[in-house]
Amino acid sequence: MSKQNTIRIGTRDSQLATWQAKQVAQKLKGLGYETELIFVKSQGDIDRTTPLTELGGKGVFTKALDDAQLTDEIDIAVHSFKDLPTENPLPLKVAAILDRADPRDSLVAPGGTRFLDDPNYVATIATGSNRRRAQWLHRYPHHEVVGIRGNVNTRLEKVEKNSWDGAIFAAAGLERIDLEHHISEYLDWMVSAAAQGAMAVMIREEDTEMEEVVSQLDHDETALCTTIERDFLHDMEAGCSAPVGAYAFIDDGQVHFKAVALTLDGREQYDYEESVSVGQAGELGHAAAQALLSQGAIKVIEEMKSE
Numbered sequence: 001m002s003k004q005n006t007i008r009i010g011t012r013d014s015q016l017a018t019w020q021a022k023q024v025a026q027k028l029k030g031l032g033y034e035t036e037l038i039f040v041k042s043q044g045d046i047d048r049t050t051p052l053t054e055l056g057g058k059g060v061f062t063k064a065l066d067d068a069q070l071t072d073e074i075d076i077a078v079h080s081f082k083d084l085p086t087e088n089p090l091p092l093k094v095a096a097i098l099d100r101a102d103p104r105d106s107l108v109a110p111g112g113t114r115f116l117d118d119p120n121y122v123a124t125i126a127t128g129s130n131r132r133r134a135q136w137l138h139r140y141p142h143h144e145v146v147g148i149r150g151n152v153n154t155r156l157e158k159v160e161k162n163s164w165d166g167a168i169f170a171a172a173g174l175e176r177i178d179l180e181h182h183i184s185e186y187l188d189w190m191v192s193a194a195a196q197g198a199m200a201v202m203i204r205e206e207d208t209e210m211e212e213v214v215s216q217l218d219h220d221e222t223a224l225c226t227t228i229e230r231d232f233l234h235d236m237e238a239g240c241s242a243p244v245g246a247y248a249f250i251d252d253g254q255v256h257f258k259a260v261a262l263t264l265d266g267r268e269q270y271d272y273e274e275s276v277s278v279g280q281a282g283e284l285g286h287a288a289a290q291a292l293l294s295q296g297a298i299k300v301i302e303e304m305k306s307e
């Protein structure tokens with residue numbers, strides 16, 4: 001790739017996706033490359049009402065970008081890594097995983113969070129995610145969880161308009177577009193989605209020039225942690241809409257990993273927690289899936305498959 005050629009960066013057109021693509025553009029500029037943004041609408045963005053679980057699940061947000069890449073309309077695509085299916089049959093690959101932002105889930109509660117302390121109050125919480133729903137109901141079995149769809153901005157609007165007590169958002173999504181003041185509480189007890197808060201840059205598999213360019217953006221520690229998380233998700237064979245969480249972080253040469261799988265109603269929860277040295281961490285995601293499946297989490301997967 002000669003530096004005078006402009007790198008065409010494909011992105012969805014939501015505010016968050018645009019912010020993320022601009023971040024990549026800025027980093028590439030810092031390395032001396034010219035870039036241009038190309039906006040691509042995904043089915044998930046066009047149809048904003050059908051629940052994601054019914055829209056065909058896997059890849060509803062990524063397919064349009066994949067197509068644009070395969071037809072050479074764009075050179076690279078910027079994705080929220082958690083939106084990328086763990087299996088990819090296309091001749092495309094992730095060439096860089098960027099330094100992770102805040103991985104946590106957060107609660108937006110326009111009327112405050114005091115209701116959380118009242119064991120008799122039947123709160124209504126909005127989320128479109130089975131993972132968030134199941135973990136919320138596990139902790140607050142007397143609450144009601146309702147579905148919500150849309151990008152970060154439209155979901156926030158819905159929370160302001162409805163009489164729900166709260167809605168759950170990825171903290172990174174709100175922070176990136178300067179909406180973190182809406183966060184009422186960080187849900188430190190909730191296990192995040194695999195790769196939440198991390199961005200991935202995709203290239204065409206054969207594009208060695210782009211690979212050389214983009215791999216300069218890769219962040220070793222984030223790559224290791226998100227690989228463990230996604231190995232776990234993959235082995236749970238549960239897909240992106242499964243009530244499964246996974247989070248790894250590195251501290252002082254140790255990888256700390258937490259994984260969780262729940263039944264959709266949140267009544268049963270299977271937990272895994274392990275710390276190993278960085279050099280030993282390669283199989284951690286696979287080991288966690290093995291452990292949880294043999295403890296009975298196979299039930300979670302069977303439930304997902306019958307949905």
Ligand SMILES: NCc1[nH]cc(CCC(=O)O)c1CC(=O)O
Nearest residue numbers: 080083169170172173196197198
């Ligand atoms: N599910 C959509 C999605 N994909 C990535 C993010 C936020 C940014 C990230 O987690 O990297 C969000 C919004 C959310 O979950 O609230």
